[in-house]
Amino acid sequence: MTEKIENNKEKPERSANFIHQIIDEDLKNNKNDGRIHTRFPPEPNGYLHIGHAKSICLNFGTAKKYNGLCNLRFDDTNPSKEEEEYVKSITEDIRWLGFDWEDRLYFASDYFDKMYEYAVQLIKKGKAYVCDLSAEEVREHRGTPLIAGENSPYRERSIKENLELFECMRRGEFPDGARTLRAKIDMASSNLNMRDPVMYRILHESHHRTGDKWCIYPMYDWAHGLEDSIEGITHSICTLEFEDHRPLYDWFLDELGAYHSQQIEFARLNLTYTIMSKRKLLELVEKGYVNGWDDPRMPTISGLRRRGYTSESIRNFADRIGVAKRESIVDVALLEFYLREDLNKRSPRVMGVLRPLKVVINNYPEDKEEYLTAINNPEDPSAGTRKIPFSKVLYIEKTDFMENPPKKFYRLTPGREVRLRYAYFITCTDAVKDKRTGEIIELHCTYDPATKGGDAPDRRKVKSTLHWVSAKHAIEAEVRLYDRLFKVENPAGDKDIGDYKKFLNPISLEILPRCFLEPSLISAKHGDRFQFERMGYFCVDPDSNNQRMVFNRTITLRDTWERIQKKQAKNNR
């Protein structure tokens, strides 16, 4: 009984998405003998982003849910845009996300021979022909949505001639663009994709896997269904823009009498304050708006990873946003919620002062040092405790002191007593200012020795607890603060403005060169994640080295004080 309740708690019953409903139905009808086989088919022409993560979670997740299989297949049918670098990053990213294709790593280019044979078969059936029209002429013959197209003058070539010409195409006897192989369907179809679509184009270009073996390359529509068919994919899940292509997908497979997978389309992910277009992301990288594909501001998987995201949080997010056909733009706050949820559970707590303000404890002995006990993770008792050094001169956060505080400011002000976390109650006696600028450069305080550890024997309370670092013991480090890449929710959506780059947030990166961290951080390694108490979650950047530690702020903690300030500012307006 108890067990049952716990199970329910862990796996709250959520209704199946529309794709899983289709699969449930297929299973009921014993379609494909109950086999479920999906695939994730990236084109190796860019880095994966959070939108791909949705698709990866869907495809691999579906296979897992139904005890089926999911292949990783590179759709490398266009050698002019594709590179080996991308297949490396893509495989890394998928693995990091936590998915495994076992021995089922495939490339569309592995099937070029089979595809060629299939094309010959279609020609022999009188359903494909070699066309001599130029690209421009093909466009002119295609017509428009309102006007039917015209047949190509080469449409009625004999099967024999088509076979010979296609063979000559393959052998490289024609220059790029001179001829194409086209399916013979219907130039008057209301679906433009059915107006004798091109199956093969001539491209004298070296392919990253097949080298110079081929100079004709298959088009997506022709290739994709065959890839699915060859691999025995049962459910071929893709995005909405391929809906119009489904009749063609079906036509090829039906004409060939080949195994026929079912194409199902869903709406791709959009996220607020970022862009998902590969082309635009490439532009940001190439024109130096960001520092590479893995810049922590990028929505790429590698960027998120470097930023400190956990794969668990991305998977939870993908699971939560669901799958539907309605186009949408998901609030990035939802992603951030799952990030914080996961980070809160797993991150060791440490203290780090980002914007240091020197504090001298007047009544603390000059040379005394003591080690105080701090809890490593209140969410995880097994994480234990550690010792942190305390001494006469400390740093606290600049924003934790105000000489003339507004209402509801609970932190340090002249005359007020607060707690230093795990240490003592201190009271501010004096603020030293720079004579010229008036900036507060140093605080003088007294401490109450009876409050060691942070509790007062007389039960008196303080309104706030501050984090701090002993000046003598602190590690100096660089911390990089990231904010959203764009200033507006939907930078790609505003067609009046035109260029999405106008919406770039000019302060999406702030570098703090002189932060002070507690000494335990000295052993932190690349990728290690921490919560800097009261400040947020941080991770060690790969730029970090023995000379200089570099941390990225993954995300702030939820900040109630910030909200109060915003409200106050609003009310004063």
Next chain:
RNA sequence: UCGGGGAUCGUCCAACGGCAGGACUACGGCCUUUGGAGCCGUCUAUCCAGGUUCGAAUCCUGGUCCCCGAGCCA
């Protein structure tokens, strides 16, 4: 204009003829040695107009709005 899709809280997803529900956000409160976390609560939605039905987000009819489609890209 033709073809293909889609319209449910601010956002995302459910409800498949029978009390419109969940998550996030926002806003209150409790608690707190992180203004963190946790806990409790509140607000807010069926594109419009007709019809069928005891009963419609769901079925029918007619509108409106949005997205995709005329690459030898995927």
